[in-house]
Amino acid sequence: MDDRARPTPLFTFGVIADIQYADIDDGYNYTRSRRRHYRSSLQLLGNAQRSWADSAVKPDFILQLGDIVDGFNKGHGASERALDTVLGAFGSGPGAAAVHHVWGNHELYNFRRSALLGSRLDTAPPRADGGPGADIYAYRFSPFPGFAFVVLDAYDVSLLGREESSEQYRSAMELIRQHNNNEDLNCPPELYGLQRRFTMFNGGFGKEQLDWLDSVLSSADEKRERVTIVSHLPVHPSSTDPICLAWNYDELLAIIQSHSSVVCFMAGHDHEGGYCQDKETGVHHLTLEGVIETPPDSNAFGTVSVYEDRMVLKGSGRIADRVFLFP
Numbered sequence: 001m002d003d004r005a006r007p008t009p010l011f012t013f014g015v016i017a018d019i020q021y022a023d024i025d026d027g028y029n030y031t032r033s034r035r036r037h038y039r040s041s042l043q044l045l046g047n048a049q050r051s052w053a054d055s056a057v058k059p060d061f062i063l064q065l066g067d068i069v070d071g072f073n074k075g076h077g078a079s080e081r082a083l084d085t086v087l088g089a090f091g092s093g094p095g096a097a098a099v100h101h102v103w104g105n106h107e108l109y110n111f112r113r114s115a116l117l118g119s120r121l122d123t124a125p126p127r128a129d130g131g132p133g134a135d136i137y138a139y140r141f142s143p144f145p146g147f148a149f150v151v152l153d154a155y156d157v158s159l160l161g162r163e164e165s166s167e168q169y170r171s172a173m174e175l176i177r178q179h180n181n182n183e184d185l186n187c188p189p190e191l192y193g194l195q196r197r198f199t200m201f202n203g204g205f206g207k208e209q210l211d212w213l214d215s216v217l218s219s220a221d222e223k224r225e226r227v228t229i230v231s232h233l234p235v236h237p238s239s240t241d242p243i244c245l246a247w248n249y250d251e252l253l254a255i256i257q258s259h260s261s262v263v264c265f266m267a268g269h270d271h272e273g274g275y276c277q278d279k280e281t282g283v284h285h286l287t288l289e290g291v292i293e294t295p296p297d298s299n300a301f302g303t304v305s306v307y308e309d310r311m312v313l314k315g316s317g318r319i320a321d322r323v324f325l326f327p
């Protein structure tokens, strides 16, 4: 069906991942296989913003899937300045779509978790509104009756951002040490396979958050809502290079499988992107290509139109068009 034949969507939203802005010259990823465009990531965000602002049906909100500023800012004492710049490029004032910010590893290279909570990157409703726990950045919102989004905190159990004295840091260290004997914990334990996820630039979901998600999904099942989950880290091994998977991706998949309400899981982190539809649940797992590794003459953002029976992703530049029929 072409755009003219399709009815007006119920609502639309924008998606963008891994902007990793820094006012520094281009560089490379760790293996030097892909170029990183730290300055022009801002222009690419500008392109996305203009396209969303000029579109006939303006997105109701934007999902920023994490890593909004690069960790290099920290070493240059430029974390706040870079954040000001990139948030400025998202636009503000009347007419600008609300942005829901997901936290990735680069947020935690720049800011302590305690500083992120309550900051401009904290778009959760007041904590009293039934979130999972005071310092866990996870929340649910419903932009349209019958549809809900759940933002997850993939660095809840992590060596990043958590105080060394915290329970979450201790369990992160215990878990990663069971699987990774390297002195440098950013170095994966193996060359191939799922074990590669046990690095310090990944993290996991703690029990409190998993229990909270389970109860949010139970209530969504009852209301027959369509739920999209968003997280910086992907959770389906077929939607990403396993080096980017959440540590306890399997527990997340088991929860999704035990509910009928989830239709889609969106993540960033793997800048090459990925997609699969889970065979058993029919849930769509999208990993969005990262802005930071997108050449300045291309683009990396998407606009999703939501209908009763599907979501239609219109990609720009490196992002492919896709249709997610609801399972």
Ligand SMILES: Nc1ncnc2c1ncn2[C@@H]1O[C@H](COP(=O)(O)OP(=O)(O)O)[C@@H](O)[C@H]1O
Binding pocket: 029, 030, 067, 071, 105, 106, 184, 186, 187, 188, 201, 269
């Ligand atoms: N294979 C690896 N071995 C050792 N360190 C690595 C490896 N891959 C990444 N790192 C280090 O881990 C950190 C996070 O990696 P980075 O590529 O910046 O993450 P992201 O993909 O989120 O941008 C960086 O300090 C990087 O140098």
